[in-house]
Amino acid sequence: xxxxPLWLWAAALAVYAFLYLPLLIVVLYSFNxxxxxxxxxxxxxxxxxxxxxxxxxxxxxxxxxxIALAASLVATVLGTLAGLAIHRYKLRLLPMLTIAPIAMxxxxxxxxxxxxxxxxxxxxxxxxxxxxxxxxxxxxFCIGFVAIVVRVSLAxxxxxxxxxxRDLGASPWQTFRxxxxxxxxxxxxxxxxxxxxxxxxxxVITFFTAGVGVSTLPLEIYSMIKIAVTPEVNAVSTxxxxxTLGLIVLASRLHxxxxxxxxxx
Amino acid sequence: xxxALLLLGWLVPFAQAADALHLYNWNNYIxxxxxxxxxxxxxxxxxxxxxSDNEEMxxxxxAGASGYDLIVPTGNxxxxxxxxxxxxxxxxRLLPNLKNIDPAYLDTAFDRGNRYSVPYAYTxxxxxxxxxxxxxxxxxxxxxxxxxxxxxxxxxxxxxxxxDSQRELMAAALKxxxxxxxDTDEAHWRQxxxxxxxxxxxxxxxxxxxxxxxxxxxxxxxxxxxxxDMFQAQQDARHAKRAFSIAYATPKEGAVLALDSMVLHKSGxxxxxxxxxxxxxxxxxxxxxxxxxxxxxxxxxxxxxxxxPAIAANQAVFPTADIQSRLEMLKDLDRxxxxxxxxxxxxxxxx
Numbered sequence: 001x002x003x004x005p006l007w008l009w010a011a012a013l014a015v016y017a018f019l020y021l022p023l024l025i026v027v028l029y030s031f032n033x034x035x036x037x038x039x040x041x042x043x044x045x046x047x048x049x050x051x052x053x054x055x056x057x058x059x060x061x062x063x064x065x066x067i068a069l070a071a072s073l074v075a076t077v078l079g080t081l082a083g084l085a086i087h088r089y090k091l092r093l094l095p096m097l098t099i100a101p102i103a104m105x106x107x108x109x110x111x112x113x114x115x116x117x118x119x120x121x122x123x124x125x126x127x128x129x130x131x132x133x134x135x136x137x138x139x140x141f142c143i144g145f146v147a148i149v150v151r152v153s154l155a156x157x158x159x160x161x162x163x164x165x166r167d168l169g170a171s172p173w174q175t176f177r178x179x180x181x182x183x184x185x186x187x188x189x190x191x192x193x194x195x196x197x198x199x200x201x202x203x204v205i206t207f208f209t210a211g212v213g214v215s216t217l218p219l220e221i222y223s224m225i226k227i228a229v230t231p232e233v234n235a236v237s238t239x240x241x242x243x244t245l246g247l248i249v250l251a252s253r254l255h256x257x258x259x260x261x262x263x264x265x
Numbered sequence: 266x267x268x269a270l271l272l273l274g275w276l277v278p279f280a281q282a283a284d285a286l287h288l289y290n291w292n293n294y295i296x297x298x299x300x301x302x303x304x305x306x307x308x309x310x311x312x313x314x315x316x317s318d319n320e321e322m323x324x325x326x327x328a329g330a331s332g333y334d335l336i337v338p339t340g341n342x343x344x345x346x347x348x349x350x351x352x353x354x355x356x357x358r359l360l361p362n363l364k365n366i367d368p369a370y371l372d373t374a375f376d377r378g379n380r381y382s383v384p385y386a387y388t389x390x391x392x393x394x395x396x397x398x399x400x401x402x403x404x405x406x407x408x409x410x411x412x413x414x415x416x417x418x419x420x421x422x423x424x425x426x427x428x429d430s431q432r433e434l435m436a437a438a439l440k441x442x443x444x445x446x447x448d449t450d451e452a453h454w455r456q457x458x459x460x461x462x463x464x465x466x467x468x469x470x471x472x473x474x475x476x477x478x479x480x481x482x483x484x485x486x487x488x489x490x491x492x493x494d495m496f497q498a499q500q501d502a503r504h505a506k507r508a509f510s511i512a513y514a515t516p517k518e519g520a521v522l523a524l525d526s527m528v529l530h531k532s533g534x535x536x537x538x539x540x541x542x543x544x545x546x547x548x549x550x551x552x553x554x555x556x557x558x559x560x561x562x563x564x565x566x567x568x569x570x571x572x573x574p575a576i577a578a579n580q581a582v583f584p585t586a587d588i589q590s591r592l593e594m595l596k597d598l599d600r601x602x603x604x605x606x607x608x609x610x611x612x613x614x615x616x
Contacts (some may be wrong), residue, residue: 035501038482056313112330116577128332212287212332213312223292223315251303 030234036179047235051241060220071138072195080188102144110208113137129211137209138199146191153187189251286538289333296554301407301450303545316351334533339523341597343382352381353529359540362547370564382526383543387562390521391434393495393513395486409441409516413460418467427489429471431610442517473543480511484517496560513581519591
């Protein structure tokens with residue numbers, strides 16, 4: 001390893017501490033034997049027991065995960081396609097349309113989606129608001145993020161790679177499958193993870209588009225704020241962090257494997 | 266592999282019960298035991314969604330959310346729901362237990378004749394304090410003076426918080442000045458504003474949610490807040506085995522009372538179950554369970570015998586007739602009044 005000045009290490013350390021200490025405290029206090037998140041009293045796993053007996057909270061967590069999985073999956077496919085199209089065809093309108101939901105204030109998007117669902121989905125399709133409406137809403141704002149990441153990654157690639165593939169007789173699909181896709185996979189994964197995280201913690205849009213009886217973790221926690229948040233919330237946050245961490249590890253594994261496969265073929 | 270199965274089992278949605286009653290409620294505003302008994306009695310499922318603020322609930326409904334059978338809004342929010350035609354009138358024949366409600370909480374200004382609403386529980390906006398500290402400093406705890414008068418406040422500098430709410434703080438100041446909490450005379454409002462501005466340098470913060478914790482930890486010795494929250498702070502301090510205790514009292518000048526009521530939303534598909542739920546909650550035992558859980562005020566006369574004696578004896582939760590006559594519910598302001606109040610609030614905040 002090359003020598004780096006000490007201050008660089010110190011700065012890096014400080015940044016990581018700033019990023020991760022608050023998370024560490026959340027985890028630590030989920031084991032605190034006190035209803036108040038104020039001081040350390042003693043070690044307990046009581047909050048995890050409380051959590052696993054709290055049906056509402058578990059359902060909310062499950063809803064959050066389901067919504068985030070579905071929304072990030074669909075948004076990743078659509079966003080990747082959008083990113084490819086934007087890069088290839090240099091359209092003027094498409095980028096604007098994809099990015100608009102990101103730039104729009106959340107409250108506006110939330111209210112207008114609710115109005116849309118009520119005015120169109122209910123009378124025309126006979127659908128009541130439910131989990132599907134939240135998923136659709138989340139897809140709407142996630143597509144943009146995936147599209148941007150994919151497009152940036154494509155812009156960084158040399159177009160002659162694709163031309164070379166075509167020269168050597170690859171069909172458009174083969175070019176995509178063997179050349180483009182492996183090269184932009186990190187970006188796609190990054191977009192997917194971003195979508196997952198954005199969907200998981202969205203409050204405003206979810207609040208408006210959630211149907212009766214569909215609660216998510218952010219909605220549930222927010223409604224507890226008035227009565228003071230208990231370490232049960234820390235416990236559920238800790239579990240969610242583990243889940244997210246697991247997904248990130250999985251994603252990077254997949255990525256490495258695909259890189260190996262690409263270099264082997 | 267087993268954990269993967271567990272995860273899968275948790276991810277697969279639970280089967281929905283055929284009969285369900287949808288309740289749009291405050292979080293932690295019904296005891297789990299009550300829910301279980303109701304579900305048993307009606308053979309249906311009680312599905313709850315939560316809000317943390319009346320405005321939040323009104324906004325969602327105004328934007329067209331639907332499917333809620335029951336809502337539990339506070340007085341003036343009931344009024345806006347009635348005015349916007351969103352409620353379904355009650356069928357009193359289905360509510361024989363309505364007789365249990367103390368008439369003092371019926372026929373209120375926001376719903377004359379209770380055509381739409383049935384009282385559920387109430388809170389009083391009062392003062393909560395650190396008993397030992399207040400005694401040590403020789404301060405009174407039965408008057409708003411301790412929140413507003415510099416001669417008391419100078420002993421408490423930086424140890425007092427007031428609610429971050431235009432209406433509530435203004436109401437407290439108006440009450441202290443001897444006016445009605447619903448007084449809308451601009452001259453009186455200016456007096457109240459000046460009173461607040463004179464006291465403000467001594468306050469630690471305008472605080473709407475964390476005063477429970479601050480009181481329990483001991484950072485704050487006096488807080489303007491809701492009776493339910495003070496009950497929570499009292500319990501927390503006891504469980505944390507603090508060297509001090511938290512108490513709360515309704516100032517003798519009077520205070521604001523917020524009555525939450527059960528109402529039927531028009532979009533609710535099950536008014537039959539909703540009426541059943543209301544009548545069930547009007548039974549003394551069920552109503553008392555909420556009070557025992559969160560220390561809320563209870564408008565149900567039949568509930569008194571089931572309420573924890575320590576809570577029943579607490580005059581801050583169950584006021585004497587004398588204090589009760591000086592409690593007021595906040596009425597909605599019109600657009601013009603709201604603008605004037607907002608301007609004053611800005612003056613208070615920036616100065």
